[in-house]
Amino acid sequence: MKKFLLKRLWNYVGKYKTQLIVVFIFAILGNTLSIFTPLLTGQAIDKIMGVDQVDFNGLVKIITELIIIYLLSSLFQWLMSVVSSVAANNTIHDIRKEAFDKLNTLPLKYFDGNSHGDIISRLTNDIDAISDGLFQGITQVMSAVVIIAGCFIFMLTISPIITLAVIFITPLCFFIASFIAKHSKRMFAEQSKTVGELNGYVEEMIGNQRTVKAFGYEDKSLERFKEINNRLYKAGQKAQWYSSLTNPTTRLVNNIAYVSVTVIGGFMAVAGHLSVGNIASFLTYSNQFAKPINEITSITSQIQAAFASAERIFALLDLENEKPVLQPEEDLGNCQGNVSFQKVSFSYQEEVPLIKNLNLDVRKGNMIAIVGPTGSGKTTLVNLLMRFYDVKSGEIKIDGKDIYHINRDKLRRTIGMVLQDSWLFSGTIAENIAYGKPEASKEEIMEAAKAAKAHSFIKRLPSGYDTILDEDGGNLSQGQKQLLTIARVMIIDPPMLILDEATSSIDTRTEINIQKAFTKMMEGRTSFVIAHRLSTIKEADTILVLQHGDIVEQGKHEELLDKKGYYYTLYHSQFAV
């Protein structure tokens, strides 16, 4: 599994080979220089033979060399970390971009079925974790290779016997580290998952603060937060507990190696095979030899967290995209707006059938009011027409062309949509209106606003069209927000419309404005209206009455009332006052 992850990560990191080579060169320069220092220190010690037997000239020369080496080595190590952070940042930039691109190609099912906080967490926390792991990984691994190889050679030149002892004991560290890593990986995966869950919850609570406060849900919300937070605490503790074992255990092994060097070295010195300076150099080398291994094991937690996060990112990247357009691709051209559903079946979950064998014919310019109790499938019908979800079987045609043969973007541009929860983004009012047509001129924006009856309220704002909206248009009323979304559709001038009439109460004046704007917008356009107003259903060319995903009745208001069927009951319970 890890091999597979490494290979996939390499696909991204490998693109920056030149930077990695530069890091390696700096690693060689910086670390080789520092490998010389124990040798020089040993030589310096041997210049001090005893009282009055000190070679001062030799000593000063060596100390000067040591200072220069330390300075250069620090410079190269600094350069190494600068370049490796550039390589890590470039890699992360690519992964983040690919992940965000992926979000744009995923079907709506993914967003409906996963907590938004968790998705955000994948793009932020998980990517940061990979970034930290990569940066540390690159610098430590490169330095380790150079130091281990360098120290090994230098130790060999001093004493092959003691070198043998060191290289027998030190690899034990690897076994211990990999054994612990195996266990801690699972804990880190749990930790990342819980971070995602926590983010999801926090996002939900922040987004719904009004509801939280209105229902006095603060205490319960805190309880739930505490519960997730506790789980996160436990997962984090367990992961850290396991990974924190690595460093002390490997240090213990290193200390055993250190003691062995001292004892064997001592015996060899007494026998006259080694000088005191040699032993001093060797001790430092054996320490340096173990250092990169220790350092790598001390960042295992970071590397494990990076692996766990990489798994979550790759899982996102591996999700199935929206289905591509079927060939041959057809062009809607000058779209008229004739719509038909033929034997359409659909369900969100396999085991819960919703729409079964639905047939519907809508002629261009007609206004279709969709009514039905909650959960009857009104929004689902819209989801299918917009291709937010794909039908299980059957066909949906516009002007006789199957929508699965039409480019998804082009299809969506022919249908203007105004929903109840009008989504606005932080930016000016003008930018919000021109969302679907960024190249629109000021005049066009104003025209659209006038048609949407939004111009007069915009004009009264201190900065007019340049008024900056908070995220989600928090500084506007519900009705004003809806007028802006109507203007946004007007500017695109689509041949078809999907409107969701607001159920929330809006002041009468704005309500009248919205209704007027809706009526104007629907002129000559095929319109599907999820209807909540009496006036809409009365004016509709056809009313579709939905129940449990089926069209149970279809016709004009008076006809349906005369039938005294389901619509009659629904009308008296929902619309008639």
Ligand SMILES: Nc1ncnc2c1ncn2[C@@H]1O[C@H](COP(=O)(O)OP(=O)(O)OP(=O)(O)O)[C@@H](O)[C@H]1O
């Ligand atoms: N993303 C989804 N995943 C699973 N089931 C869903 C999803 N969206 C809707 N449903 C289910 O499908 C059924 C139809 O939902 P739909 O939103 O179309 O109803 P509706 O008539 O628009 O309701 P309302 O008037 O309350 O908006 C409901 O039972 C609902 O629970």
